[in-house]
Amino acid sequence: MELIQQIRDKARKLLEEGAVEGIIGYEQASDGLTSRPLFAYDPSATERLIFDETCAHNLVKYLLDKKGKKMAVVVKPCDSRAINLLLNEGQIERDKVFIIGVGCPGMVETNWNHKSETLQAKCRSCQLSKPLVYDFLAGREIERQAEEETYSDITEAEAGSVATRREFWLEQFGRCIRCYACRQVCPGCYCPVCFAERLEPLWVGIRIAPEENEMWQTIRSFHLAGRCIGCNECERVCPVDIPLSLLNRKLEKDVKGLFAFQAGLDPEEPPPFATFKKEEKLEFGE
Amino acid sequence: MNLFVSEDALIRWLDALLQERIVIAPVRVQGQTMFQPISKADSCQLSAVSNTTLSPKGWFLPPTETLFSVQRDDGQVELVPALVEQDAVLFGLHPCDAKGIALMDKPFLQEPGDALYRERRSRTALVGLACLQVQPECFCTSMGSAPDDPSNVDILLTEVEDGYIVQVVTEKGKSLLPQGLAEYKGKVPTPPKLPAVPTKEVISAMRELFNDPYWEQLADRCLHCNICAYVCPTCYCFDMRDYADKGKVERVRSWESCQSPGFSLTAGGYDPRTTKGERLRQRFYHKLLYFPEQFQDVACVGCGRCVRACPVNIDIREVISDLQQVTEAKSGS
Amino acid sequence: MGLESPFIPYLANLKTATRLTPDIKLLSVELEDPDIRASFDYKPGQFALLSTFGEGEAPFGIVSLPLQKDGLEFAVRRIGTVTRALHELEPGDILGVRGPFGNYFPLEDYMGKSIIIIGGGIGMAPLRPVINRILERRDDYEELVIINGARTPQDLVFQPEFSTWMEAPRTRLELTVDRGDEHWKGRVALVPDVVKELAPSPDNAVAIICGPPIMIRFTLTGLRNLGFKDNQIVTTLEAKMKCGLGKCARCNIGEKYVCQDGPVFTLEQISQFLEQP
Numbered sequence: 001m002e003l004i005q006q007i008r009d010k011a012r013k014l015l016e017e018g019a020v021e022g023i024i025g026y027e028q029a030s031d032g033l034t035s036r037p038l039f040a041y042d043p044s045a046t047e048r049l050i051f052d053e054t055c056a057h058n059l060v061k062y063l064l065d066k067k068g069k070k071m072a073v074v075v076k077p078c079d080s081r082a083i084n085l086l087l088n089e090g091q092i093e094r095d096k097v098f099i100i101g102v103g104c105p106g107m108v109e110t111n112w113n114h115k116s117e118t119l120q121a122k123c124r125s126c127q128l129s130k131p132l133v134y135d136f137l138a139g140r141e142i143e144r145q146a147e148e149e150t151y152s153d154i155t156e157a158e159a160g161s162v163a164t165r166r167e168f169w170l171e172q173f174g175r176c177i178r179c180y181a182c183r184q185v186c187p188g189c190y191c192p193v194c195f196a197e198r199l200e201p202l203w204v205g206i207r208i209a210p211e212e213n214e215m216w217q218t219i220r221s222f223h224l225a226g227r228c229i230g231c232n233e234c235e236r237v238c239p240v241d242i243p244l245s246l247l248n249r250k251l252e253k254d255v256k257g258l259f260a261f262q263a264g265l266d267p268e269e270p271p272p273f274a275t276f277k278k279e280e281k282l283e284f285g286e
Numbered sequence: 287m288n289l290f291v292s293e294d295a296l297i298r299w300l301d302a303l304l305q306e307r308i309v310i311a312p313v314r315v316q317g318q319t320m321f322q323p324i325s326k327a328d329s330c331q332l333s334a335v336s337n338t339t340l341s342p343k344g345w346f347l348p349p350t351e352t353l354f355s356v357q358r359d360d361g362q363v364e365l366v367p368a369l370v371e372q373d374a375v376l377f378g379l380h381p382c383d384a385k386g387i388a389l390m391d392k393p394f395l396q397e398p399g400d401a402l403y404r405e406r407r408s409r410t411a412l413v414g415l416a417c418l419q420v421q422p423e424c425f426c427t428s429m430g431s432a433p434d435d436p437s438n439v440d441i442l443l444t445e446v447e448d449g450y451i452v453q454v455v456t457e458k459g460k461s462l463l464p465q466g467l468a469e470y471k472g473k474v475p476t477p478p479k480l481p482a483v484p485t486k487e488v489i490s491a492m493r494e495l496f497n498d499p500y501w502e503q504l505a506d507r508c509l510h511c512n513i514c515a516y517v518c519p520t521c522y523c524f525d526m527r528d529y530a531d532k533g534k535v536e537r538v539r540s541w542e543s544c545q546s547p548g549f550s551l552t553a554g555g556y557d558p559r560t561t562k563g564e565r566l567r568q569r570f571y572h573k574l575l576y577f578p579e580q581f582q583d584v585a586c587v588g589c590g591r592c593v594r595a596c597p598v599n600i601d602i603r604e605v606i607s608d609l610q611q612v613t614e615a616k617s618g619s
Numbered sequence: 620m621g622l623e624s625p626f627i628p629y630l631a632n633l634k635t636a637t638r639l640t641p642d643i644k645l646l647s648v649e650l651e652d653p654d655i656r657a658s659f660d661y662k663p664g665q666f667a668l669l670s671t672f673g674e675g676e677a678p679f680g681i682v683s684l685p686l687q688k689d690g691l692e693f694a695v696r697r698i699g700t701v702t703r704a705l706h707e708l709e710p711g712d713i714l715g716v717r718g719p720f721g722n723y724f725p726l727e728d729y730m731g732k733s734i735i736i737i738g739g740g741i742g743m744a745p746l747r748p749v750i751n752r753i754l755e756r757r758d759d760y761e762e763l764v765i766i767n768g769a770r771t772p773q774d775l776v777f778q779p780e781f782s783t784w785m786e787a788p789r790t791r792l793e794l795t796v797d798r799g800d801e802h803w804k805g806r807v808a809l810v811p812d813v814v815k816e817l818a819p820s821p822d823n824a825v826a827i828i829c830g831p832p833i834m835i836r837f838t839l840t841g842l843r844n845l846g847f848k849d850n851q852i853v854t855t856l857e858a859k860m861k862c863g864l865g866k867c868a869r870c871n872i873g874e875k876y877v878c879q880d881g882p883v884f885t886l887e888q889i890s891q892f893l894e895q896p
Contacts, residue, residue, distance in 0.1 A: 029599040030599055030603070031422065031599075036598050036599035037507040037598055039503070057598070062507070065506075111594070112599075113422050113423065175320075177340070178540075179513045179516050180511050180512060180546070181511035181513050183511075184509035184510055185509050199699075199700055205527065206350075206525050206538065206540040206542070207350045208350040208541060209350055237513075237597035239339060239516075240318065240339060241316060241318060353627070354624070354626070354627050356672040356673070363672065365628065365715070367627055393868075394866060396865070398625035400624070400626070400864075401623055401626075402624060496894070522868070523867055524862075525861060525869075526861050528673050528675040528676070530672075530673035530674075537626070539626075539867075542869075549859075550858070550859055550871075552857050552858060552859050553698055553859075554831070556832055556857065558872055558896050568871070571873070571874075571894075572868065576871070576873065580874070
């Protein structure tokens, strides 16, 4: 409760002083059990702010809707990597964001009206005790008992034959309904006109069918290669439970192996595919 | 007169139906339940408790379908319409979803009628399943339906011990039944009660609420994905486009939603809806004002799928309650 | 033989394509089936959806008059995929036509009135059949003022018809461009300024306008300042129309379907829309 009170007090003060125009945080959802994003513009609304193990949403994406306005945002360690990514890519200005950081015990798997005891997979391997960047830390750092990310599930899947893997993915993509929630929630997806909406050249088209869906998902994950910060929001919001984290972590593993780079850790270092260095020579294995 | 079908008899019935028709029923798929064509009777997972992730509207308005293909031959062009080849039965849909189909009939069958939709509709029988329990997100009784509403199906099944009560609603339903079903003389379970949502009051106030700042505030957290529209039994906006592939041309229609950026963007570059609030508002107004004004029925069936699926918890029941409060505040009552 | 579906276009042949401006062509199209050709009746203001098979379909106002010997005519501005494909058609090529859709200009209601036609660029297209219908029944109408504006002289639409329009009785054709060239000896002014200059009287008059949104906005102000009431000003709305049948809901502006309730609306009607275009 003390953590929550600190968030509320800080948020209220920021609004009362006019230091920010609005606060982006969490409040209770309509099921009385889980949470949802809250936009507070009035000091009295800050009383609704909460923070608990259901607050998985990455609120950093919303900063892109509020460009030009000074906003405060509640940020977990994984979310802070999104801040670094967007700072590096010139999408947000550091002095327009007041970051209320929180140490995070890990988020549990939730659905509407359902809160489990199981930690989300991404949290099980998270070693960040506090956000990488913040203006105010509410509560304390939280030491994480994290398993190391070995990508063992990826390696295992990669060992399968092409035919097996293709069958698996076409079945997964067969369920995709192209709601684009994965894109809309992702802090790394902010193109004014997404490639999937383009007619010329036609990359994907409007047909909602396994092959088109596969094009959609694979191109999107490639656009995120070296940029995905691992918040796993895409997988969480998918209404048909497509294991998108497998795709994104596969590319994360490859980028780590090739470039010793992980996105969002350093606001100064640009992603590998946005950088060209003449002296770089890449040895591609196999 | 109600009839009774035992569990075993139901399986045999489904087997018999599978001989002559496509049977679309709820099926477990990777932890979720979806309406899909089945090949074996026991794939059918009837549940009087929960609902499927996506509504069964996808049988009548598929996520993607070819409207016609273009055949070129020697300078001659022929347009070949898509055909509906088989009879079907949609088995095990809840009354809310059946109402959803009845609502979709209004725009699609209105002249000039959508021929593909009409054909599929007339060749598909609906076997409904009443709800014995409701989920926290259900509110069908506030949207003109009920857990045991038989109005929009050909047969309504109600689960009882060892089988199902069979209520025959239409002649088409009667012709679908297996022979030799006994009369059911037992008790018919009482349908569960649902909390009320002030739909009627809010709909009559919708015009005055159009320019309320509520919409921009609500839209702050909206992601503008298409989840709500796609899981919804009554959302039906679509896009049409030509596909030219290896000499074959098809005109294809796919689901689309007013939430997508670019939905209302005209060729000249002008877009009447540019803000998040304007786009979010459109969906609520289509459902709660424009559709009722045009077709005298609310375009929501209270199935709660959008409530379950929205990643940021935009809850239509909450929206309606909020709007009631806004109206009351405005009128000073 | 498959299902009769309103989504399936009639086949038509391109008869002629006349270049009107650098990016606008006048396409004359003949429906293949003689029965359909005979029964395809429409009024000025209505539109059709033209298909080039492979690229898609797009809405165009029908700019000819019914039973015109030249077939169905459309003024197509090259702006995207479908319009580019339409521009590339050769006479004899096959295209698809669906229609006619929408409502129309209630020209019978305007009989006995003066008509002020104000068009900008491709906006002249839906106005052309209105002008020609009025000229066909010239004595049924009072003064006819046509204000036709464009960016540059070569962008003025329907130049081949200017002399017919100018020579008609009790008719004025006022051309204007935003930017002249070395040959242009006419007026260089924005359309709203021309309206102000000519100051047409609102007495017993109807103003029909169509053009880019910014032109419409300023012209409306000018007309209102001259005393035109909102029910005396008529326009035709552009919207993203896909099915033309009131089903796909793309063209919804509030509760109105532009493809069914429009595209022709008076300003009074538009001002009462819940959602403003």
